[in-house]
Amino acid sequence: MATVGMRMLPPEAAHRAAIAGLKAGFGPGRPKADPPELKVRLGVSGLELPNPVGLAAGFDKDAEVFTPMLGYGFGFVECGTVTPLPQVGNAKPRLFRLTPDQAVINRMGFNNQGLDAFVRRLDARPKWGVVGANVGANKASEDWVADYVAGLKAVWRKCSYVTMNISSPNTPGLRGLQEGTALEDLLGATGEAAAALDAEMGRRPVFLKVAPDLDERAIGAICEAVKAARYLDGLIVSNTTIERPDDLVSAFKGEAGGFRVRR
Ligand SMILES: Cc1cc2nc3c(=O)[nH]c(=O)nc-3n(C[C@H](O)[C@H](O)[C@H](O)COP(=O)(O)O)c2cc1C
Structure with a gap:
C-alpha cells in the first residue's frame, strides 16, 4: 500500500516524504540481532558488519534517518554524500523512474x-549499528582535494567508516580524480590527513568509491594507486553508470545522469 501511494508522487517528493516519515518516527526500533554466521569483515582493518546487506549512499544524504534505517536490519547505513558547504544540487527534475525498465536515473548533483549539519546529527548515532x-x-570549490581532507577531519570521530566518493557522474569533472596524478594527489593528501587523525583518535576504515565506467587501463591505474596509498581500506565498486543498455523503453531513457537498474 505504502509503495503504491509513494508511486503517485514524483520521485523526489516520494523520497522527501519517506525521509519525513522516518524522521517523524514511522520506522522500526532496534532490530533483532543477526545470526552470527551473517557477520562479515571488510577491508584492511576488518570493519565488522553484522550482515552483508547495507544501504548505499544517496538515500540518507544528510544523516537524518540512519537509526530507523538500521532498524530495518541493514548491516550498515552509509550517509551522504556530504560536501563541506551546503549545496542545492542540479535543477529539478533530476530523479527519474524508468518504471517499465525497473530502473532509475538521477542527476541530483550532491544536494x-x-x-556542519551532518556531523551534528551524527552525534545522535546509536551505540549499536554501523554508520x-x-x-x-x-x-x-577551487580545491577538491582540500574538500575531501575537510570531510575526513569533520566526520572521523563521528562515524564507523568513511567513503571518499570520486565517482559521481553529476559533478562535472569530479570523476577526473580517478585518473593519474589527480588520484595520486588526492590519495597523498587524504592519506596524510587520515594517518594524523588515526594517531589522534584511532583507526577508521577509509574506502574510495569509484565509477563503473572505466576501461581496463584506468582500472589498472586505480589498483596501482590504491595499493601504493598510505591509508585506504578498500574500494567501493561502484556508483551508477553513465552507460545505457540498448533495450530501454521508458520515456525518460534519454535523461542525463547516473543509471541504476533493478537487479
Ligand atoms: C537516487 C540516487 C542517489 C544517489 N546518491 C549517491 C550519493 O550521494 N553518493 C554516492 O556515493 N552514491 C550515490 N548513489 C549511488 C548508490 O550509492 C549506489 O552506489 C548505486 O546505486 C549502485 O548500487 P546499487 O546497485 O546497490 O543501487 C545514488 C544512487 C541513486 C539511485
Whole structure:
C-alpha cells in the first residue's frame, strides 16, 4: 500500500516524504540481532558488519534517518554524500523512474546541507549499528582535494567508516580524480590527513568509491594507486553508470545522469 501511494508522487517528493516519515518516527526500533554466521569483515582493518546487506549512499544524504534505517536490519547505513558547504544540487527534475525498465536515473548533483549539519546529527548515532560517512567535494570549490581532507577531519570521530566518493557522474569533472596524478594527489593528501587523525583518535576504515565506467587501463591505474596509498581500506565498486543498455523503453531513457537498474 505504502509503495503504491509513494508511486503517485514524483520521485523526489516520494523520497522527501519517506525521509519525513522516518524522521517523524514511522520506522522500526532496534532490530533483532543477526545470526552470527551473517557477520562479515571488510577491508584492511576488518570493519565488522553484522550482515552483508547495507544501504548505499544517496538515500540518507544528510544523516537524518540512519537509526530507523538500521532498524530495518541493514548491516550498515552509509550517509551522504556530504560536501563541506551546503549545496542545492542540479535543477529539478533530476530523479527519474524508468518504471517499465525497473530502473532509475538521477542527476541530483550532491544536494545536501553541508558538513556542519551532518556531523551534528551524527552525534545522535546509536551505540549499536554501523554508520558510514560518504564525503565529496563542492561543485564550486577551487580545491577538491582540500574538500575531501575537510570531510575526513569533520566526520572521523563521528562515524564507523568513511567513503571518499570520486565517482559521481553529476559533478562535472569530479570523476577526473580517478585518473593519474589527480588520484595520486588526492590519495597523498587524504592519506596524510587520515594517518594524523588515526594517531589522534584511532583507526577508521577509509574506502574510495569509484565509477563503473572505466576501461581496463584506468582500472589498472586505480589498483596501482590504491595499493601504493598510505591509508585506504578498500574500494567501493561502484556508483551508477553513465552507460545505457540498448533495450530501454521508458520515456525518460534519454535523461542525463547516473543509471541504476533493478537487479
Ligand atoms: C537516487 C540516487 C542517489 C544517489 N546518491 C549517491 C550519493 O550521494 N553518493 C554516492 O556515493 N552514491 C550515490 N548513489 C549511488 C548508490 O550509492 C549506489 O552506489 C548505486 O546505486 C549502485 O548500487 P546499487 O546497485 O546497490 O543501487 C545514488 C544512487 C541513486 C539511485
